[in-house]
Amino acid sequence: MTPCSSMPVSVSSNDRCSLCQLDVCGRAPLNNRIYGGENATAGAWPWQVSIHDIVWGQHYCGGTLVTKDWVLTGAHCFDVPDAKDILMYFGRMNQFGSNPYETSRTVSRIIIHPDYGHPPFDKDIALVQLSSSVPFSDYISPVCLAAAGSVFDAGTESWVTGWGYQQSEGPVSDILQEVMLPVVSNSDCFKAYDGVLEGGISNNMICSRHDDKSISPGDSGGPMVSRKGSLWIQSGISMFSEEVGNDDIKYPSVFIRVSQYQDWIKSNLGSNQPGFVEFNEASKSSFNLLLLPLSLTFSFIPFTFSLHLTF
Numbered sequence: 001m002t003p004c005s006s007m008p009v010s011v012s013s014n015d016r017c018s019l020c021q022l023d024v025c026g027r028a029p030l031n032n033r034i035y036g037g038e039n040a041t042a043g044a045w046p047w048q049v050s051i052h053d054i055v056w057g058q059h060y061c062g063g064t065l066v067t068k069d070w071v072l073t074g075a076h077c078f079d080v081p082d083a084k085d086i087l088m089y090f091g092r093m094n095q096f097g098s099n100p101y102e103t104s105r106t107v108s109r110i111i112i113h114p115d116y117g118h119p120p121f122d123k124d125i126a127l128v129q130l131s132s133s134v135p136f137s138d139y140i141s142p143v144c145l146a147a148a149g150s151v152f153d154a155g156t157e158s159w160v161t162g163w164g165y166q167q168s169e170g171p172v173s174d175i176l177q178e179v180m181l182p183v184v185s186n187s188d189c190f191k192a193y194d195g196v197l198e199g200g201i202s203n204n205m206i207c208s209r210h211d212d213k214s215i216s217p218g219d220s221g222g223p224m225v226s227r228k229g230s231l232w233i234q235s236g237i238s239m240f241s242e243e244v245g246n247d248d249i250k251y252p253s254v255f256i257r258v259s260q261y262q263d264w265i266k267s268n269l270g271s272n273q274p275g276f277v278e279f280n281e282a283s284k285s286s287f288n289l290l291l292l293p294l295s296l297t298f299s300f301i302p303f304t305f306s307l308h309l310t311f
Contacts, residue, residue, distance in 0.1 A: 024142060038178070040178045042139060043139045049063035052086065055081065070127055074220055084107075111126060113261075120197075120204075127269065143234045146277065150233075154188070158180065158181055160219065160224045161222060161225075162220075181224070231277060
């Protein structure tokens with residue numbers, strides 16, 4: 001592997017990348033999905049992690065493989081289970097069926113952002129060190145992370161994956177799900193949640209929305225990614241979605257903005273750094289957010305705990 005460097009390298013006029021994982025990150029040779037889709041295919045999202053609570057015996061959060069030893073996910077995924085009760089699966093497609101390309105690891109350390117838990121809720125990020133390295137393959141490989149300064153314009157095509165609920169009462173999906181959720185501008189997202197979410201929407205968050213799709217319980221902690229050339233770049237970590245009384249009205253799903261935490265991630269991962277890639281492409285499509293006044297009740301996504309914000 002190419003030796004690590006603390007300085008980004010210019011690989012084209014628009015890219016600035018970290019050398020440490022640049023030779024492997026963000027590549028999904030088995031991903032042929034361009035538009036739409038429900039069930040993912042094996043190897044399409046090789047960085048996807050399924051986090052299980054051994055006590056409950058089931059999946060409860062998602063995550064992203066960023067190096068052979070580290071997973072990036074949401075801090076709120078560890079509000080309930082202890083590290084000793086967590087098992088992480090890599091290369092998994094089915095929660096209730098066979099997974100021939102799968103491997104699993106226990107957890108040796110969890111690093112939660114020191115400011116997590118205080119409004120605004122924009123420090124909901126954690127790094128998890130695995131008990132031993134995972135081998136890379138077509139079905140298991142790290143994602144590239146959005147570098148500081150990345151810009152995801154409104155309308156940017158972003159893909160969200162996970163085993164989230166397909167019905168309001170669950171259970172989690174058997175097969176890994178994928179959905180394209182275009183980015184919503186922070187100004188429109190702020191307007192949607194103004195006066196409802198304590199602290200509001202900050203620049204440390206990124207939002208997305210589709211007329212009839214959103215993240216749901218079980219997706220939490222998982223990735224939102226966008227494609228740039230041959231690379232997939234993680235822009236967000238699934239944080240929360242809305243609970244509304246009218247199913248015809250949809251509000252943005254909210255994610256932690258990964259690019260805001262490059263320094264924090266690098267400071268905790270030592271010499272084996274993730275691949276950071278700057279994303280700064282003009283959006284390929286326009287997207288307008290319909291804002292309608294509505295009283296909302298929000299839930300953070302893991303089904304092992306729920307935090308309702310009703311302001």
